[in-house]
Amino acid sequence: MKRNYIQQAWLVIVLACLFGAALAAVHAGLGPRIAQNRLNDTLSQIPTLVEGAARGEPLEIGGRIVYRAVDGEGAAAGWVVPAGGQGFADRIELLIGLDREAAQITGLYILQQNETPGLGNRVTEPEWRARFAGQSALAPLTVVKGRAGGAGEVEAVTGATVSSQSVVGIVNEAVARFRRERPEGAP
Amino acid sequence: MSERKNDGPTPMERFLGGLIPENPVYRQILGICPSLAVTNTMEGALTMGVAALFVLLCSNILISLIRPLLKPHLRILVFTLTIATFVTIADRVLAAYLYDMSKQLGPYIPLIIVNCVIIARCEICASKQRVFTAAADALGQGLGFTLGLMTIATVREILGFGTWFGKWLGWRVIPATAPAHWSNWVIMILPPGAFLTLGLLLGVFNALTAKKEKAA
Amino acid sequence: MAENAVTPIAPAAPPPAAASARAAPAKPAPALSVAPGPHIASGALTTRRMMLDVILAALPLLAVSVYLFRQYAVFQIAISVIGALAAERFFGWMRRRPNTLGDLSAAVTGLILGLSLPASAPWYVGVIGAFAGIGFGKAVFGGLGQNIFNPAMVGRAFVMIAFPAALGASAYVAPTLGVDAVTQATPLTAFKMMGSVAALKPLFLGMTNGSIGETSALAALIGGAYLCWRGTAAWRIPAGGILALAILAGASDLTGGSPWTFAHHLSSGAFLFGAFFIATDPVSSPLTPKGQWIFGAGFGALVLLIRAFSGYPEGVMFSVLLMNSVAPLINRWTIPTPVGGPAPERK
Amino acid sequence: MSSESSTVLSPPGRFAGGVHPPEHKELARHAAIEVLPPPAELALPLLMHTGAPCQPVVQPRAEVVYGALLADSDAFVSAPIHAPAAGVVQREGVATLPNARHVKTIPLKVGPHQMAAEELMADMFGGEWPEDGIADVAPEEIVKAVRAAGIVGQGGAAFPTHVKLARNPKKPVDTILVNGCECEPYLTADYRVMVEAPAPVISGARLAARAAGAATIIIAVEDNKPEAIEALRAAAAGDVKIMSVPTRYPMGGEKQTVRVATGRTIPTGGLPLDVGVVVINVETAAAIARAVWRKKPLTHRVVTVTGGGIAQPKNILAPIGCRYADLVAFCGGLKPEAGRAIAGGPMMGFALGDFNAPVTKGTSGLTVLTAEDVRRAAETPCVRCGRCVEACPLDLMPTRLALAARHKDWNLAKRHHLMACMECGCCAYVCPAAIPLVQLIRMGKVQMMKEVGK
Amino acid sequence: MNYLVSVLLLAISTALINNMVFHYFVGNCPFIGVSRRVDTAFGMGAAVTFVVTIAAALSWIMTYFVLAPGAPLTAAVLRLVRPGSTAVADLSILNYIVYIFVIAWAVQLVEMYVRKFFPPLYKSFGVFLPLITTNCVILFTCLEIMKHVPVAGAPVAEPWGLDRALIFAFFAGIGFLIAIVLMAGIREELEHCDVPAPLRGPGITMIIAGILALAFLGFTGMDTTLARRLAPKPPPASAETAARPAP
Ligand SMILES: Cc1cc2nc3c(=O)[nH]c(=O)nc-3n(C[C@H](O)[C@H](O)[C@H](O)COP(=O)(O)O)c2cc1C
Ligand SMILES: Cc1cc2nc3c(=O)[nH]c(=O)nc-3n(C[C@H](O)[C@H](O)[C@H](O)COP(=O)(O)O)c2cc1C
Ligand SMILES: Cc1cc2nc3c(=O)[nH]c(=O)nc-3n(C[C@H](O)[C@H](O)[C@H](O)COP(=O)(O)O)c2cc1C
Ligand SMILES: Cc1cc2nc3c(=O)[nH]c(=O)nc-3n(C[C@H](O)[C@H](O)[C@H](O)CO)c2cc1C
Ligand code: SF4
Ligand code: SF4
Ligand code: SF4
Ligand code: SF4
Ligand code: FES
DSSP states (O other): OHHHHHHHHHHHHHHHHHHHHHHHHHHHHHHHHHHHHHHHHHHTTHHHHSTTOOEEEEEEETTEEEEEEEOTTSOEEEEEEEEEEEOSSSEEEEEEEEOTTSOBEEEEEEEEOOOOTTTGGGGGSHHHHTTTTTOBSSSOOEEESSSOOOTTEEEOOTTOHHHHHHHHHHHHHHHHHHHHHSOTTOO | OHHHHHTOSOHHHHHHHHHTTTOTTTTSOOSHHHHHHSTTSHHHHHHHHHHHHHHHHHHHHHHHHTGGGOOGGGHHHHHHHHHHHHHHHHHHHHHHHOHHHHHHHGGGTGGGGGOHHHHHHIIIIITTSOHHHHHHHHHHHHHHHHHHHHHHHHHHHHHHHSEESTTTTOEESSOTTSOHHHHOOHHHHSHHHHHHHHHHHHHHHHHHHHHHHHHO | OOSOEEEOOOTTOOOSTTTOSSOOOOSOOOOEEEOOSOOOOOOSOOHHHHHHHHHHHTHHHHHHHHHHHHHHHHHHHHHHHHHHHHHHHHHHHHTTOOOOGGGOHHHHHHHHHHHTSOTTOOHHHHHHHHHHHHHHHTGGGTSTTTOSSOHHHHHHHHHHHHOHHHHSGGGGOOGGGOOGGGGSOOHHHHHHHHOOOOOHHHHHHTOSOSSTTTSOHHHHHHHHHHHHHHTSSOTHHHHHHHHHHHHHHHHHHHTTOOSSOHHHHHHSTTHHHIIIIITTOTTTSOSSHHHHHHHHHHHHHHHHHHHHHSSSSOOHHHHHHHHHHHHHHHHHHTOOOOTTSSOOOOO | OOOSBOOEEOOSOOOSOOBOOOOOTHHHHTOOEEEOOOOSEEEEESOOSSSSOOEEOSOTTOEEOTTOEEEEOSSSSOOOEEOSSOEEEOOOEEEEOTTSOEEEEEEEEEOSOOOOHHHHHHHHTOSOOOSSOGGGSOHHHHHHHHHHTTOBOTTTTOOBHHHHHSOOTTSOOOEEEEEEOOOSSSOOHHHHHHHHOHHHHHHHHHHHHHHHTOSEEEEEEETTOHHHHHHHHHHOBTTEEEEEEOOOBTTTSHHHHHHHHHOOOOOTTOOGGGGTEEEEEHHHHHHHHHHHHHOOOOOEEEEEEESTTBSSOEEEEEETTOBHHHHHHHTTOBOTTEEEEEEBOTTTOEEOSOTTSBOOTTOOEEEEEETTTTOOOOOOOOOOOOHHHHHOTTOOOHHHHHHHHHHTOHHHHHHTTGGGOOOOOHHHHHOTTOOOHHHHHHHHHHHHHHHHOO | OHHHHHHHHHHHIIIIITOTTTTTOOOHHHHHHTOSSHHHHHHHHHHHHHHHHHHHHHHHHHIIIIISTTOHHHHHHHHHHSTTOOOOOOOGGGHHHHHHHHHHHHHHHHHHHHHHHOHHHHHHHGGGHHHHTTOHHHHHHHHHHHHHSOOSSSOOSSOOOHHHHHHHHHHHHHHHHHHHHHHHHHHHHHTTSOOOGGGTTHHHHHHHHHHHHHHHGGGTTHHHHHHHHHOSSOOSOTTTTOOOOOO
């Protein structure tokens, strides 16, 4: 009876082996490329977030990964801090660029969001993100509606105040904590 | 002669059948989930369509090749194993070469595994007919499915973003000068728009084919 | 009975001549009709009269809206009503159905839709809302009496999600219109975003911002009382809604909840307008008295939940649609047991 | 028996739903009962009751006297038919009753010598009606007399009364409920009987109680008939309770009357007997008294001829078998504005196709409405307003019943208890969409019986 | 207390806000095919809820212990076979295949168990069980859980323990149940309505689903607001669980 069963299942077993081999090959061939894609998602942004940076070096601070942005020669150019929090619809994950003293925000990049297309997801647009560059990192930013923001202020995306506030909140909190926890005197 | 009869529809019939008379989306109402989930952009629709076509083609060919060896009670198991393998391959290939699309389509690519279009084709055609017919069937059904997705995406992307293939080709259909809140119907991008669009298109498709049948 | 078979018969068709000494009535024979009973009807209400009642009941709301929003209210309502009538005729024509504009139901849909829009909404919002409402909300179900959802709310939801910028909170702050009432955020938005609590009296009277028809609780009450008195609207629905909202909000007040008390909840936003004019749409609400209580209470509770916890400042529209979707189940669950118990199984 | 006079009770129960159409009783309410002189010919249907049809016991051309037995049947559920006037029996004929049933008739050519009107009235309602001595009459005797007199329910259903009164050991009866509600608009026949002849009604009620073994006797009258209540109260002794019940259609329906007057609920598909009650109409009660004390059969009944389309509305003591045309002629004919003639009241009555149909033992009235009265808006789709649900006195969902009937969806029909409907018409009366609910339901019941019942 | 709150939030967010049908578009086939009668729809919904919970548990366990990169069981086996190896075993390429078999197995298991121990339950939804193997609600739930299974090497944004995975799966099933029962109620009501012929069946079902999806948008944001209200301290939402992309 049992033998019979195995006899019948031989096709399944052969197929499983074949498929296993094929998948192993795919994994071997494409795995590194996929991993690189994932990493690129973060690392490739570093030069755009911190002026003069060429690449980032991961570093663990307080149980979290941050990146030290270094220029071509390996000299410190600034910091890139990953952060995340709740947006209007779903979590928003982003990267914050800071200068060497972590005194000024140099850039912002949204890694992942699920906000309403056409509304909340406009926080990913470069024009809006540009409002963060050059802001001081010493005091929390505030959101303003309907008028251009001055120093320390970010104008909300029209019709998406909640998303805008979420992003600013995430940035404020992450920057404040990073300033508290970052290694003394670094980089 | 009798052998031909047993072989069922010809490759050409299979191929053409998939396009309209037996269109998976509009006629068989199969694979509705991806039809809704990935069709807010043409890019998503096309990518999903091609991925499904790939899986369908590979599975149909393989199943047809081994059809004399199939045992009835292990049939579904073999189908599922085959489909899951090809889906995994498609998923990895996308992640490697079209990372953005892979991120956008998320879990809907692996969901092709349970997409009934594919199991249905394995069952109806591939496990009974010769390789060439099975391949033609897969092509027809896959293209029919892609066509279905793209019609939905056309409506949704144009109304929702004012573009057609906006991400890849940047074609604007509604001029950018139109006020944004007038030209971009957010609802079309969101779930309600997906359901409403598919519902209406189903109605249009039925009305058109009904008219044709009446005329014939 | 519609097909009144009119059979002119001679009354007292003279019995065989010699038979009767008394002469048959000498007068000319009137035409008598034959139809199944009952042969009299209340006549207090017809479908058309019900719709007319809603329009009459909306007069106080219209007056307040025109006072507050001036020509914008007139414009918005006119656009919506014309849009709804055009849509009704268009879909009727598509299906080769006779003209049904005369029953006024489409006009009521347009009126309610218009009253639920902000004064600043651009013209196409009313038009698209009317077509979406009549189309998706009514025509696809087969027209009057067969729809599951409230057509006006389907239309409003469609345009609200399609054009969030034209119907979102910021749409209500429209100083460009030059109307005093629309320079500040609506009371509900102001509370949700800034935590500022409006004074009760203006809320009740309606001297606040909001959708054109929703501002005055008083006007909605007057109109609503008329509808209930006429029997056009099932009074149990607003009663259930008001009770549920008041009890839930009152309970939260007692536990030291929020400064937005149950009185604020009752008189702010579209609640009373919705409870009397929208939730009471006979077609999309339950049939049985018990079902109407459940429907009303569910409506009130959902309004409170959405106001308190969701991302939206107001929940009337969503609550109506959600309860509409439950109404068929409510109908099913509240089939009354006949007096005397269920009919015995036939042997 | 105690002779202290009765007090008026208020009802212990109530029923939900129902409607209150304009009563229009003023048209005929003050018209004292007049006797219709026998017309030249009468046509007595062999089936004018619920149950088995009768067979003629007289040959054509036979001469018969007033009250002679014309037809009878061996069946238990049936009632014999007697001659309302002296005359000559004709060859068997046919007639179409208002409910569209074709029945055989015994035509009777009325002879020249007839009882005078005053004599007939006195015989029907006048004189003394013994209060004592009822206990001496054996119950079986009463039942036998009722059967012999051919009495059937005069409240509408025309069910043979002796069947109701016969004792059934399995279903003891404790209450006789005399139904004087007359809730149909326009009709005033029962009212006139109660006002003009309370004594036979009360006596008949006592006899019925004696026959059925009931201890309690209640006469229920709607509170829009205070004169009737007063007349009965004055005539009744303490053992007969007069009850004033609210005016609301269909209070006279036995399910409602029993519920209101006794607080008991008749099970769906059941009879008052199931809750220990026998319901009889006031005229039926009077007929019982006449049958027992005077040994006279049921040959005449009071019929209201009324409505805006009738020249002189009247309450008429009419011989069974006269034609509606005779009634109309007696009332001065139709007015030009007449629009529809109805056998019975406007709620439950049947529209007449012609006036040749004969008056039967169950005929309570002829209502001629004006064209204006019967004008209704065109039917529109149901707007699910629930008014019919609210109006239904049996707590049914008429719109669903009609929907089920229209689409022959018997599952839906069963789920909503189609068969429980008593066709009272309240639902159709209130429906703003003018949907012929009762007609649809009636058709549905018949079809469902045909298709699923077998 | 806090745990209960988080359960409540997950429940609301999964069943109502991010409803499987109206938000994620999964399970449409049964949603269209089995929503004609309320009782069968309820049976289908109950069966899905049952199976999805079990399949979710199994797939969480498989992912955590076997499939994820550096999963303990696989690592142990690897060490046994190749002592001293430092390679991180990553079987995640087998995820999909394993899930689909886990689901098929779970369906069989549930069917056997229910038939044996709860015959009345089997009567009410047993007939739907075999259909469920290819129901995407279940695979989708497994895939969502996959994203949240804690992995030793590469921390994920919101790691879920087995308990959260179970709660998520259960309420995903409940969300599907709500959706399909509502739809069935509506479709029963529509049975005798004059729906245009081309729209009958799937067409009108999709349109109703669209309106329902509109209505369900009303719940948007309820989870976040509730979280803010119910958490006494400022919510640990922002920045706390920062993404840590693999270095
Ligand atoms: C369908 C829909 C989607 C929305 N999506 C977002 C969003 O992604 N982000 C956001 O901040 N607000 C969104 N909103 C708007 C919010 O409800 C809220 O009205 C808005 O944040 C207020 O911002 P405003 O003052 O700029 O109008 C959306 C509204 C609707 C109707
Ligand atoms: C009948 C009616 C229903 C409404 N329903 C909603 C609703 O469900 N959700 C909502 O946000 N606003 C609704 N509104 C608008 C709000 O009452 C009010 O105008 C709101 O404060 C505007 O803010 P928002 O557009 O940002 O939501 C409704 C208005 C009316 C007249
Ligand atoms: C809707 C409806 C209304 C009725 N109204 C009366 C009424 O007003 N008076 C009456 O005596 N019987 C009325 N009946 C008949 C009673 O139900 C019952 O059959 C009758 O009173 C029994 O007495 P009978 O057998 O002497 O006719 C009505 C029946 C129905 C269904
Ligand atoms: C009391 C009452 C309230 C109504 N409310 C609405 C409403 O809120 N929205 C709407 O579109 N139609 C409403 N109508 C009109 C009508 O019922 C509606 O157009 C139907 O839903 C169309 O089938 C109402 C009618 C009445 C009698
Ligand atoms: S006719 Fe039937 S359904 Fe209509 S109210 Fe009377 S009992 Fe109810
Ligand atoms: S009264 Fe008429 S319109 Fe109202 S629910 Fe009943 S059948 Fe429909
Ligand atoms: S994947 Fe499943 S639910 Fe989705 S379309 Fe196919 S069979 Fe239907
Ligand atoms: S069998 Fe089930 S999954 Fe397949 S089409 Fe039918 S309902 Fe959909
Ligand atoms: S149900 Fe079809 S892919 Fe999900």
